Structures are given as C-alpha cells and as structure tokens.
Amino acid sequence: MKNRKPLSLRVPQPKYRPGDSPDFTGLVVPEAGSVRRPDIGVRPHDIADLAYGMIRVLDSHHRAVGPWDPKLDPETLRRGLQSMLLTRAYDDRMYRAQRQGRTSFYMKSTGEEAVATAASFALERDDMCFPSYRQQGILIARGYPLFKMMCQVYSNPADPLKGRQLPIMYSAKDYGFFSISGNLGTQFPQAVGWAMASAYKGDDRIAASWVGEGTTAEGDFHHACTFAAVYRAPVILNVVNNQWAISSFSGIAGGDDSTFASRAIGYGLPGIRVDGNDFLAVYAATQWAAERARSNMGATLIELYTYRVEGHSTSDDPSRYRPQDEAKAWPLGDPIVRLKNHLIQLGEWDEERHESANKDAVEQVRASDREASALGTLGQAKPSIKTMFEDVYKDMPWHIRRQRQEMGV
Amino acid sequence: MAYPQTAPGNGGLIMPTMNMIQALNSAMDTMLERDPNVLIFGEDVGYFGGVFRATEGLQRKYGVTRCFDTPIGEGGIIATAIGMGAYGLRPVVEIQFADYIYPAFDQLVSEAARLRYRSAGDFSAAMTVRTPYGGGIFGGQTHSQSPEAIFTHVTGLKTVIPSTPYDAKGLLISAIEDDDPVIFLEPKRIYNGPFNGRHDQPVVPWSKHPASEVPEGYYTVPLGRANILRSGEQMTILAYGTMVYVALTAAEASGIDAEVIDLRTLLPVDIDTIVASVEKTGRCVIIHEATRTSGYGAELSALVQEHCFYHLEAPIERVTGWDTPYPHAFEWEYFPGPERVTAAMRRVLEG
Ligand SMILES: Cc1ncc(C[n+]2csc(CCOP(=O)(O)OP(=O)(O)O)c2C)c(N)n1
Ligand SMILES: [Mg+2]
Numbered sequence: 001m002k003n004r005k006p007l008s009l010r011v012p013q014p015k016y017r018p019g020d021s022p023d024f025t026g027l028v029v030p031e032a033g034s035v036r037r038p039d040i041g042v043r044p045h046d047i048a049d050l051a052y053g054m055i056r057v058l059d060s061h062h063r064a065v066g067p068w069d070p071k072l073d074p075e076t077l078r079r080g081l082q083s084m085l086l087t088r089a090y091d092d093r094m095y096r097a098q099r100q101g102r103t104s105f106y107m108k109s110t111g112e113e114a115v116a117t118a119a120s121f122a123l124e125r126d127d128m129c130f131p132s133y134r135q136q137g138i139l140i141a142r143g144y145p146l147f148k149m150m151c152q153v154y155s156n157p158a159d160p161l162k163g164r165q166l167p168i169m170y171s172a173k174d175y176g177f178f179s180i181s182g183n184l185g186t187q188f189p190q191a192v193g194w195a196m197a198s199a200y201k202g203d204d205r206i207a208a209s210w211v212g213e214g215t216t217a218e219g220d221f222h223h224a225c226t227f228a229a230v231y232r233a234p235v236i237l238n239v240v241n242n243q244w245a246i247s248s249f250s251g252i253a254g255g256d257d258s259t260f261a262s263r264a265i266g267y268g269l270p271g272i273r274v275d276g277n278d279f280l281a282v283y284a285a286t287q288w289a290a291e292r293a294r295s296n297m298g299a300t301l302i303e304l305y306t307y308r309v310e311g312h313s314t315s316d317d318p319s320r321y322r323p324q325d326e327a328k329a330w331p332l333g334d335p336i337v338r339l340k341n342h343l344i345q346l347g348e349w350d351e352e353r354h355e356s357a358n359k360d361a362v363e364q365v366r367a368s369d370r371e372a373s374a375l376g377t378l379g380q381a382k383p384s385i386k387t388m389f390e391d392v393y394k395d396m397p398w399h400i401r402r403q404r405q406e407m408g409v
Numbered sequence: 410m411a412y413p414q415t416a417p418g419n420g421g422l423i424m425p426t427m428n429m430i431q432a433l434n435s436a437m438d439t440m441l442e443r444d445p446n447v448l449i450f451g452e453d454v455g456y457f458g459g460v461f462r463a464t465e466g467l468q469r470k471y472g473v474t475r476c477f478d479t480p481i482g483e484g485g486i487i488a489t490a491i492g493m494g495a496y497g498l499r500p501v502v503e504i505q506f507a508d509y510i511y512p513a514f515d516q517l518v519s520e521a522a523r524l525r526y527r528s529a530g531d532f533s534a535a536m537t538v539r540t541p542y543g544g545g546i547f548g549g550q551t552h553s554q555s556p557e558a559i560f561t562h563v564t565g566l567k568t569v570i571p572s573t574p575y576d577a578k579g580l581l582i583s584a585i586e587d588d589d590p591v592i593f594l595e596p597k598r599i600y601n602g603p604f605n606g607r608h609d610q611p612v613v614p615w616s617k618h619p620a621s622e623v624p625e626g627y628y629t630v631p632l633g634r635a636n637i638l639r640s641g642e643q644m645t646i647l648a649y650g651t652m653v654y655v656a657l658t659a660a661e662a663s664g665i666d667a668e669v670i671d672l673r674t675l676l677p678v679d680i681d682t683i684v685a686s687v688e689k690t691g692r693c694v695i696i697h698e699a700t701r702t703s704g705y706g707a708e709l710s711a712l713v714q715e716h717c718f719y720h721l722e723a724p725i726e727r728v729t730g731w732d733t734p735y736p737h738a739f740e741w742e743y744f745p746g747p748e749r750v751t752a753a754m755r756r757v758l759e760g
Binding site: 008009011013017104105155159162163164165166167169181182183184185214215217218219220245246247248252253254315320321378382383385388389392399400403407 | 452453455456457460473474477478479480481482483484485508509511512547548549550551552701702731732733734736737738739742743
C-alpha cells in the first residue's frame with residue numbers, strides 16, 4: 001500500500017433544505033451600473049470579467065443607472081410591465097385550471113417574467129425564438145392570442161396543435177416561436193442551425209434560444225456553443241439560471257464553482273451574466289447580443305440570474321426539497337415590482353394605475369378562458385380523432401392509412 | 410393463476426403489501442445493504458427520492474455517495490455508469506422517463522452493449538438502467554413512449570419489464586446482480602395499481618392484488634423466465650408490462666379460453682414457455698403499447714412462426730399502439746385497450 005490519503009467522492013449539497021432559514025447575504029450581487037458596457041465588436045477574451053460580474057440597471061432607489069441603461073421611453077416600459085402582468089395572470093389562471101382538473105399539466109414562470117418578455121421586446125418580430133417551456137412570456141409579449149394558448153393547454157377542438165402535445169408545449173411559427181420539445185436542450189443547437197441558415201441565405205434575421213441552468217449539462221449545450229462559435233452563427237444563447245432544476249440546486253449542474261456565463265470563454269464566445277429580474281438589464285443585454293449577431297460578429301451566451309418562485313410544474317412539491325420561504329429571501333426581488341417602482345420613480349406610473357393594469361390583465365385572461373373553455377377542456381372535447389394519424393409524414397404511407405381504417409375513422 | 414410466485418423458503422418472512430414503487434425501493438434498499446459496490450444515481454433521485462419516489466429515503470439511509478443526484482445529462486449518466494461498472498461497481502441508474510434515454514443512446518448501443526465483446530472479456534460493465542415507460546397517464550408524447558424494441562434490437566443488452574410489485578423487486582435484484590447491462594423498464598401506469606385499459610373504472614390499488622405481497626429482504630425472480638398468468642387451451646396471448654392486465658381482462662370478457670403469458674424478460678426471452686403454449690393452443694395474439702412497425706411484437710411473431718409453424722391454425726395477430734407519436738388528447742384512442750384485444754382474439758379464433 002502506498003502511503004497516500006484515500007480519495008473520497010464529492011457530491012455537492014445545497015446550503016438550505018426544508019426547515020433551514022435561507023440566508024443569501026453571502027451572495028455577491030454587484031451594484032447596479034457597475035459593469036462596463038464594451039463595444040459590440042469586442043473580442044470575447046477581453047470581456048471575461050462580464051461572465052463573472054452581473055449586469056444590473058435598476059438600483060436600490062429604483063433608478064436606471066450605468067452604461068447598460070437602454071433608455072427606453074416610458075410607453076415601452078409600461079408595455080413591458082403589462083406583458084409581465086399578463087404573463088403572471090395567465091400562469092395563475094392556467095395553474096388553477098390544472099388544479100380544477102381541466103387539464104393534465106401546467107408550468108408557471110412566476111418570478112422569471114422579465115427573462116422572456118424583455119428579450120422579446122429587444123428582438124425583432126421576425127427573429128426566431130427557440131424557447132424552453134418557461135418562456136410563455138415571449139408569446140404573450142408578441143401578442144399571440146391567449147385564447148389560442150389556452151386551447152392548446154386544454155387540448156380542445158380549437159387547439160392549434162390538434163391535441164398532440166402536452167400543455168404549454170406551444171408552437172407558433174408566425175410569431176417567431178419554434179415548436180417546443182419535451183426533451184431538454186435539443187433546441188439549443190437547432191437555434192444555431194436556424195441562425196446559420198439565415199447567414200447562408202444572406203438574410204438579417206437572428207435566432208435566440210433559452211435553456212435552464214440544469215439543462216446545460218446535456219451534450220446539446222456543448223453542440224450549440226461549439227457550432228455557434230465555429231460558424232459565428234447569429235444567435236443568442238440564453239441560460240436561465242433560476243437556481244433549481246426540479247429538486248436539484250444549481251450546484252448539481254456545475255454552478256458551485258463557476259458561473260454559467262463563464263462557460264462561453266472556452267468556446268471563444270462572449271459570455272455575459274445578467275440580473276434576470278431586472279427588465280432593463282435583460283433588455284440591454286439582449287439588445288447588445290442582437291446587435292452583435294446582426295453585425296455578423298456571431299453568438300453571445302447570456303446567463304440570466306433569477307429564481308424559480310413556484311414549483312417546477314403542477315406535478316412538483318418544492319416544500320420537499322427547499323425551504324418554503326426561500327423565494328422570499330431571494331435578494332434580487334420581483335421583476336414586476338422592480339419595473340413598477342422604476343416607472344413610479346420616473347413619475348410615469350402610480351399604485352392606482354398599477355392596480356387597474358393588473359385588474360385589466362386578470363380580466364383579459366378570464367375573458368379568454370371563458371371563450372376557450374366554452375369549446376371544451378381536456379377530456380370534454382377534443383380535435384377530430386382522424387387527425388391523430390395526420391402529419392406523421394407529409395403524405396400518409398399505406399400502413400398508417402390502414403391503421404386509421406382499422407380504427408374506423 | 411400464478412400469483413404470487415412464492416419465494417423459496419419464505420414461510421418465516423414478513424409479507425407486507427407494497428405497491429410497485431415500494432417494491433422497487435425495497436429492492437434497491439436490499440441491494441445497498443448487501444453489496445457495498447451497489448450505488449444509485451440519476452436526476453432528482455437523491456434528497457428528493459426521484460420524481461416517482463422510487464429512491465425515497467435511500468440517501469438518508471445510505472449517505473450521499475451511495476444515492477445521489479446527477480446533472481441533467483443522460484449520456485453522462487450512462488457513460489459514468491459504464492466507467493464505474495468497468496471498475497467493478499454495480500451502478501443502478503435512473504433515467505427519469507424512458508422518453509429521455511435517447512441522449513444516452515450511443516453510450517448504450519456502442520459502449521455498454523459491446524464492451525465485453527470488443528475487449529474479448531477483458532472489460533465489462535455491469536449496470537442496471539431503471540426507467541419508467543409507457544402510457545395511460547396523459548403524459549403526452551414525451552412521457553408515454555414504449556421504446557423496448559430499440560433495446561431488444563441491440564445485442565449485448567438485456568431488457569426486463571415487470572408487471573407486479575413482487576416481480577418488480579425480484580427482477581430488479583436479479584438485474585442488479587447480473588453481470589451484463591440490463592435495461593429495466595417500469596410500466597409507470599401500474600406503479601400504484603394494476604390497470605386493464607378500462608380508464609372509466611376506478612383505480613384498484615395494489616393492496617387488493619395478491620402480487621402486492623412482497624417479502625422484506627432478499628429474493629430473486631430469475632431473468633429470462635416468463636410467467637403463465639392464466640392457463641387456457643384456445644389461444645396464447647403474449648404480453649408484458651401494463652398490457653398483461655389488458656390481456657387478462659380481454660380473456661375474461663371474451664369468454665375465450667386464452668392462455669396469458671407475461672414475458673417479464675424480453676431479452677433473453679423465454680422461448681420454451683412461448684413454444685410450449687403455442688404448440689398447445691395453435692393460436693397466438695401478441696400485444697404491446699409500443700408502435701406497431703418493427704415493434705417487439707414483430708420479433709415475437711417471427712419467433713412463433715419459426716418455432717411453431719406446423720402447430721399454427723390461424724395467422725398471428727398483433728395489437729399495438731398506432732404508428733404515430735403518443736398524442737395527448739387521444740390517450741384512450743391510442744392505448745390498446747381490451748376491446749381491441751378481444752376483437753383480435755375473435756379474428757384469430759375464426760381464422
Ligand atoms: C432529456 C430530458 N431529460 C430529463 C427531462 C426531465 N426534466 C424536465 S424539466 C427538468 C429540469 C430542468 O431544469 P432547468 O434546465 O434548470 O430548467 P427549469 O425547469 O429550472 O426552467 C427535467 C430533469 C427532460 N424533459 N428531458
Ligand atoms: Mg432551472
């Protein structure tokens with residue numbers, strides 16, 4: 001036997017479990033405005049600091065400060081706020097619909113609304129988004145009808161996806177929203193391919209994709225970064241670090257010893273880390289990356305630092321693995337409250353208007369739900385059974401036709 | 410009726426009732442206790458105990474290095490299991506849903522399945538890959554698939570599918586002790602109780618079923634042996650997983666004296682039991698949830714034809730899922746229920 005200390009296997013553990021008091025005072029949250037804003041033509045190696053810092057615009061006095069302030073006009077800010085309110089109201093309603101047995105499944109984006117909505121505002125309408133299941137805010141910000149989203153969730157006869165997909169796995173080509181897959185990460189490199197196609201054709205459209213921090217562990221994350229770097233694909237690769245992947249904390253995805261933005265460095269991509277609960281910071285970072293992509297300078301990896309306030313999905317019970325009040329202790333606040341306070345600070349908003357905007361959002365959701373539910377909810381009414389056999393192939397081969405006949409439809 | 414298959418010499422053992430999740434948990438608990446080389450990992454299996462709760466309490470009992478969470482990378486899960494298996498451990502890994510096993514496909518097909526052969530026995534990697542599969546839960550296309558034929562087609566892998574709590578525990582222990590890689594597919598629809606496809610009837614819990622009597626501690630159900638659930642003279646029904654309950658119900662409802670065989674292991678399949686039955690009955694219906702074309706039923710049909718041709722009195726029938734992805738809204742139009750099976754039985758009887 002050599003006289004060496006035996007090895008031991010390390011398994012990362014989160015700081016807090018149910019029953020503990022979460023305390024985020026040790027979390028380094030840089031001052032708003034403290035991170036420099038380089039020229040879009042910068043060499044990725046020269047901005048490694050941005051992968052470890054955190055771009056923040058809204059300060060503790062609700063002011064927009066520093067070089068990343070996108071200087072949006074108040075009307076745009078109000079529209080951004082409304083999109084977030086509508087997203088939250090939609091999530092609340094659909095979550096309840098699942099609880100009432102009107103559908104099988106739902107996933108909320110509560111606390112992460114800025115990630116999807118601010119990015120949509122910064123992108124062009126015909127840029128293609130390859131989202132995960134938690135960016136419903138993109139569709140809402142782009143004005144996709146809530147009614148149609150609900151019909152999808154209910155798998156009813158007006159479901160644009162003909163009852164084929166699990167609730168929330170939307171698809172809306174006309175709204176620049178790629179069909180969502182249930183398999184994590186698969187669409188990250190597909191977005192790169194879409195962007196390469198735009199470059200190949202000499203167009204000016206770019207692509208953007210989103211995965212959770214947990215999903216960065218899939219090989220597809222590596223494929224996306226490598227292909228994006230090699231071909232300088234005009235794509236924005238977003239990692240939404242909401243701290244949790246079902247019951248696994250971000251350390252299980254490798255987040256304990258480094259940031260997710262810093263993964264970009266080895267690929268030769270710019271990696272920037274952003275306060276994901278700061279609408280203005282998300283907007284500004286997306287805008288920077290979009291300009292860079294549109295100037296033929298290639299891809300950017302953006303880590304959006306946020307927190308998953310609710311359970312993973314309606315099938316989850318987060319009280320089994322994390323402290324119940326962890327969301328309250330989360331130091332980056334609520335994206336809706338932060339943008340609201342900023343607008344109030346500007347003199348462009350007040351509590352009354354906010355209250356009434358929220359009521360409007362809830363009412364809009366309720367009205368759409370009445371319309372969608374009238375056509376049926378899951379199990380009550382469904383698209384024509386015949387359609388079940390369509391679209392497997394463009395033209396139906398004989399064996400599927402025969403199976404349809406066997407079923408008698 | 411062959412429920413339960415009493416474990417040899419279990420007279421003195423306590424026999425609590427368990428559902429399938431509890432039985433699987435008990436198998437892993439037993440093996441963690443017996444063999445320090447057994448360890449368990451997968452997405453959410455550690456502190457949380459897995460999204461279906463199959464590993465509940467195991468991390469608390471055995472510590473974080475023996476039951477732990479992994480990054481969300483199925484290729485990584487299988488690849489590290491191969492490395493560990495080659496070192497001499499017996500990893501038992503969970504892929505959260507069979508629908509998510511595909512990122513690991515290359516590691517399974519090109520690596521786990523071939524390591525022994527290509528190194529002429531120099532290296533091998535024992536491992537068990539547990540994964541919930543199948544429909545009946547409104548899981549949509551990425552929580553409902555039945556990919557068993559993909560694995561039976563890969564030589565070098567074994568494929569096992571239990572249909573009762575008793576078998577689930579005994580087969581899982583056999584799989585863990587097996588020196589070859591085993592794909593252990595768990596019919597998730599029957600985790601909590603048998604299901605015969607009659608979705609409008611209330612769910613019957615396992616505790617009402619004799620096969621929920623599961624001994625504490627160690628016992629095995631051997632791989633490669635089918636179980637005759639119902640003996641009959643008029644035809645043979647070959648089934649596995651959830652579909653054995655559909656088969657039993659169809660047999661009762663049709664009034665046809667059918668022999669129902671639960672294959673339990675798809676590879677290596679128990680050819681002797683199949684042949685003996687079909688030679689006796691002269692007719693055969695094969696049923697599975699998976700899509701039809703190149704499904705495992707095609708292999709079974711070929712085997713029966715090759716081995717029993719001169720005994721067959723009618724063409725073999727297959728009742729399967731349709732050749733479409735599993736559609737969310739059409740759960741019960743897609744799932745091959747007892748009516749479709751009964752119709753096929755009638756055709757085979759008349760044929
Ligand atoms: C390939 C694959 N593996 C596993 C799953 C099961 N699964 C669904 S969501 C999820 C957690 C994802 O966490 P993260 O990427 O952080 O995204 P978040 O849910 O936090 O938005 C898992 C493991 C899946 N859908 N696909
Ligand atoms: Mg996450």
